[in-house]
Amino acid sequence: MLRAVVRAFGDPRQVIGLEELQRAAPGPGEVEIRIRRAAINPSDLIPVTGAYRSRTTLPFVPGFEGVGEIVRLGEGVDSLALGRRVLPIGASGLWQDYLVRPAERCFAVPDDLSDDQAAMAYVNPLTAFRLVDAVQAHFGSARGQRIGVTAAASAIGKMLLVLLAEAGFQPVALVRSAATAARLKESFSGEIISQSAPLGAPPLDAVLDAVGGEPGNALFRHIHAGGAFIQYGALSGLQLDPMLVAERREDVAFSFLWLRNWVHSAPRAEIEGVFARSFAGIRAGILGSAVDSVFALADLAAALARHDDPTRSGKLILAP
Numbered sequence: 001m002l003r004a005v006v007r008a009f010g011d012p013r014q015v016i017g018l019e020e021l022q023r024a025a026p027g028p029g030e031v032e033i034r035i036r037r038a039a040i041n042p043s044d045l046i047p048v049t050g051a052y053r054s055r056t057t058l059p060f061v062p063g064f065e066g067v068g069e070i071v072r073l074g075e076g077v078d079s080l081a082l083g084r085r086v087l088p089i090g091a092s093g094l095w096q097d098y099l100v101r102p103a104e105r106c107f108a109v110p111d112d113l114s115d116d117q118a119a120m121a122y123v124n125p126l127t128a129f130r131l132v133d134a135v136q137a138h139f140g141s142a143r144g145q146r147i148g149v150t151a152a153a154s155a156i157g158k159m160l161l162v163l164l165a166e167a168g169f170q171p172v173a174l175v176r177s178a179a180t181a182a183r184l185k186e187s188f189s190g191e192i193i194s195q196s197a198p199l200g201a202p203p204l205d206a207v208l209d210a211v212g213g214e215p216g217n218a219l220f221r222h223i224h225a226g227g228a229f230i231q232y233g234a235l236s237g238l239q240l241d242p243m244l245v246a247e248r249r250e251d252v253a254f255s256f257l258w259l260r261n262w263v264h265s266a267p268r269a270e271i272e273g274v275f276a277r278s279f280a281g282i283r284a285g286i287l288g289s290a291v292d293s294v295f296a297l298a299d300l301a302a303a304l305a306r307h308d309d310p311t312r313s314g315k316l317i318l319a320p
Contacts, residue, residue: 001098002096003020003061004018004061006048007058013304027074029075030101030102030103031073033069033088033100034098035094035098036067036319037318039119039316040303040315040318041124042210042233046237047092061092061094064089065122066094067109067115068086069083069085070084074103088101089106089107121279125278126259128156129274131160136167139228143168144170146169147169147204148174148206150209150210150215150219151175151233152174158187159287171190174193175192175195176195177194178194181194195219203222204222207222207223208230209230210232210234211236212236213236213237214238216231217241220244220248220254223252231256232257232258240254289314293306297319
């Protein structure tokens with residue numbers, strides 16, 4: 001079987017290699033899955049750079065999100081059947097032809113979802129749900145608070161704009177350029193602010209941030225006392241200034257949301273319920289993501305080059 005592997009931190013296009021190895025048999029309580037589709041997300045690539053090296057062990061196979069079908073059952077597995085499509089969650093490793101994973105960490109996919117839809121039903125939708133839940137927990141109830149969303153034209157950014165409005169908040173789309181703002185206006189009628197210009201708008205009540213770095217610092221200063229700043233990504237490669245966070249600690253609640261922390265602590269029934277919400281949102285057209293291209297795993301180098309292309313118009317999918 002073919003797999004992608006990272007043996008040193010660095011530029012993903014330089015340090016992610018491909019190698020052949022023998023398939024492993026599933027042990028007791030495990031299943032072997034043939035991966036049908038795997039998504040390429042920023043959350044897959046950021047650990048490759050070494051940004052989270054304190055919690056990343058080398059070597060590793062990237063890929064947190066995808067869908068596959070069960071081809072072998074380990075001893076004692078009776079909750080899943082051969083041929084069943086599942087989402088294996090809780091650890092990286094999906095950028096390979098076959099994957100062995102505990103049956104307890106695999107969740108059945110409805111028959112009416114395509115492989116491409118199912119491959120993107122985990123990371124972005126569940127992260128978006130957790131972020132909106134965190135905002136609701138902070139304020140107690142939604143009363144039209146202005147909630148800034150960075151990288152608002154991204155797949156998860158668009159999901160957050162919809163979910164925040166449905167929850168009774170006033171989402172504010174924060175984008176990097178006027179061109180991005182113009183594109184976003186085609187699907188979002190609310191407030192849009194370009195971060196390339198000074199923030200002349202009123203202060204925000206909270207920010208859901210995927211960027212970090214100096215853009216995040218500027219927004220942190222722009223939040224009302226009593227507000228919240230929830231970071232869930234670091235597309236800039238940098239965290240917020242710790243001194244700034246400490247300086248405003250009494251005014252603004254800061255937290256970092258890691259989806260996998262919740263995934264590893266939530267009861268299985270709760271995770272199943274959230275996946276049901278995700279599947280329903282995909283069917284309704286509000287949680288789906290556009291697909292730019294599908295690449296064979298053997299063409300990973302081309303897929304990573306396309307990921308960095310500013311003309312990319314959607315998600316990239318690997319088809320091992």
